[in-house]
Amino acid sequence: MPDTGLNNPALRTDTVSMPVPGTLPPPELPTALRLSMLLRCLAIQGSWNYEILVGNGMGFCVEPALRQLPGGPEGQPYKDALARQSVYFNAHPYLASLAVGALARAELEQVPAARIERFRTALCGPLGSLGDRLVWAAWLPACSLVALLLFGFGWSPLGVVFGFLVLYNIGHLGLRDWGLRAGWQHGLRVATAMGHPVLQHGPRYIGRVSAVLGGLALPLAVHRAIGGQPPLSPIPMGVAVATPVLAVLLVRLQGRAEGWRVVLLLLAAFVLYSVVR
C-alpha cells in the first residue's frame, strides 16, 4: 500500500494524546453551520497561491464555526483562532473538509493552540495523498470514461453532460459532506476516519472498474466520432490498427513526451498540409 502519511508520528501522537475531545461525545453540528462550512469548502482554493497555498481558504471555511467562540467575531479567541487557521496549509481540496470539521471542533473546544497547530501541520500530507489517489487518479478518470461510454452508446449532448455531472458530483459532494461530518465527529482523532475502507481501498476497485470502462468506451466512442462508418471498411480498420500503435508508442515515451503535445504537433502539421497542398 502506498504511504499515505497516516503513520506520521505527529499525527499519531496527537490522536492518542488528546483524551478530552476524543472521549467526549461530539457536540451537535447545527445544520445551518454545516451547510455554511460546506458551501465555503467549495471555494476553499479561491485564493490558492504559492506562499500559503490553501491556508487562507482553510480560515475562510472554518470561520463560520469560530463565531461561536466566547465574545463572538469581535472577541480575542475568535481572532486568535482565525489567525491560526489562515496560515500555510496544503491538502486535497475535497478531503480538506475533513480538516475543516476536525479543526472547527478543536477550536470550539478550545484545545491548546500548540496542539492544534501541530495537528494541523500533520494533516497536510495524508489528506493530499489520499485525495489525489482517490479523486484525481481514480474517480475523475472513471467518470470521464463513463462519459465517453455514454457518447459511444449514442446519447444526446444533454444526456452525456448530465450523466457525467450527476455521477461525478454524487462522489464529489458526498465526499466533501462526509469529510466535514467525519472531521467534526472525530475531532483530533480524525486518523480513524482516514482509515475508512473507501479511502484506503477505493482507488484499487475504481481502477479495476475503469479498466473495463476504458476497454468498452474507446471502440464505441471512436465508432461514433468517425461518423459511424461500417466497421470493416478501410478507414475504421485503419483506425483500429493505428490507435494501439500510437498508444504503445506513447506508453513507451512516458515521461519524455506528453500525449497532448504530440497531438498538437501532429494536428498542426496535418492542418497545414490540408490547407496548403
Next chain:
Amino acid sequence: MELLAALLDLVPLALLAGVVGLDVVSFPQAMISRPIVGATLGGAFLGAPEAGLVCGTALECLALESLPVGASRYPEWGSASVAAGAVASVGATSSSFPDVGAFAVAVLVGIATGWIGGWTMVKQRQIIAGFARPRLDQLAAGSRKTVIGLQVFGMTLDLARGTVLGALMILVARPLAVLVNARWSVGEDLSRAIIITAVVGVAAAAVWKDFHAISGTRRLFVAALAVGTLLVVVGA
C-alpha cells in the same frame, strides 16, 4: 451590424469561459470544466451542441492524460474547451457533426488554449501571493475582512482570467476556422479518422498508464476492449 452580432455572440461565450475556468480550481470544482462538458456548452451556446460534444469528446481523451495530481502544472481545460466548442460550431447545424476543418482547428485551439491557460493560472497565483503579502500582518491578527477579501479577490481574478482568455481565443480562432474550412482538401472521412486516431491513442495510453499497476487490470482492459470492438462490429 455584423460586428454587433459577433459581439452579442461573444459576450455570453466569454462569460461562460470565465465561469467554466473558475471551476477548474477556485469554485466549485464540480467538473463543468471537463472538456466534454465545456465544449458541449460552448457549441450549444452557438446552436451546435452535437459539434461541441464531438469536439469535447476528442479533448476529453487528451484530458484523461493530464490529471491535476500533486503540484504538477497541467493544461487549463475549462476555458479552453468552451473556446474549442465555439470554434467547432463554425459551419455546423444543431444536429450535425463539426466540419472537418473546423474540427481540426477546434482541437488545436483547445490544446493551445489549455496550455496558455495553465500559464495564466501560474501568473494568477503569483498575483494573489503578491496581493496577500502586504496583508500577512492582518491575517496574523485574525482579520475576518482580510480572509474574506483575499478569497473574493482570488476568485474574481480567476473569473476575469478565464473570461479574457476565452474571449481572445474565440475572437482569433473562429475566423481562422472559417478560412481553414474553405481551403480544406483532404477527404472528410479520412480527416476525421486521423484526428480521432491521434486523440484516442492518447486516451488508450492514459488508461493503461493509470491502471496497469493494479493487479488484474491489464487482462480486464484487454478483455473489455475485445467486447467493445465486438459490440461495434455486431451493432453496425
